[in-house]
Amino acid sequence: MRMSEGVEWAMHSCINLSWLDPDEAMTAARLAAFYELPPAYLNKQLQALARAGILSSTPGPRGGFRLARPLERITLLDVVTAIEGPGEAFRCEQVLRKGPVGREDVDYRKACFVSQAMRQAESAYRKELAAQTLADVRAKVERHIPDTPEVTRAWFARRRS
Template identity: 75%
Template sequence: MSEGVEWALHSCLNLAWAEPGEAMTTARLAALYELPTAYLNKQLQALARAGILTSTPGPRGGFRLARRLEKITLLDVVTAIEGPGEAFRCEELLRKGPGGRADVDYRKACVISQAMRQAELVWRKKLAGRTLADIKATLDRRSSRTP
């Protein structure tokens, strides 16, 4: 997973702490963690394309949350940044190895592929079950100084 996922999650939380209706520029969000503005902007644009953020151009523009935190899962953010593809891609390496056969679908027959797919399903289910509201509530409980 790329660092863009972490940056996107933190940016969404920072937008949640903004005043209602306030847009935050990419530069302001990037400055909070000393991130490269251009690269963070790519992540924020991906979140906007996914309907997680809205983007307003102009001098008073910037980014805002497009949905309530309760409606944004961790999986939504991961998918917006990384895409919907599988994390593990079986290249059917066994086909090229000793005893490999052209008529076998090793994506289904390979024990490693099966184990990785099962783990990914659990991981995706966990991410889909946690919202940004859950994360924010935990942070708010842990620190009264949360921005």
């Protein structure tokens, strides 16, 4: 069970976007250069965030991505769902159906107690993700490394050329 690398990229990208001028869009290429990531692939992840309504995208010159809503209203679960999709990790394949006690008219994805137990654990996971917003994470960064926003802004300003 391995989570996509894009989740990490997406979260850092959103936090970075919150530190920049909201009046101008940020290019996927420049955002990729910031962390030395493959530009086209980061673009793909940002597209997913845009489809999910977390970012808004504008094509053409002076185009790019920007936050569609403040970081206080973006949970970690929003980002994970946008990148990984809405499907759950544990997917009951209903092996009970094929067994001697199985019945065709029962949906074992809900009836099977193994499935229920796994869903309960995964529910706790999602609840924990939903309880944390990107603003919470950003606050911790600004608290422990206060010059990060300014350094980030300066880096993008110098690379404006």
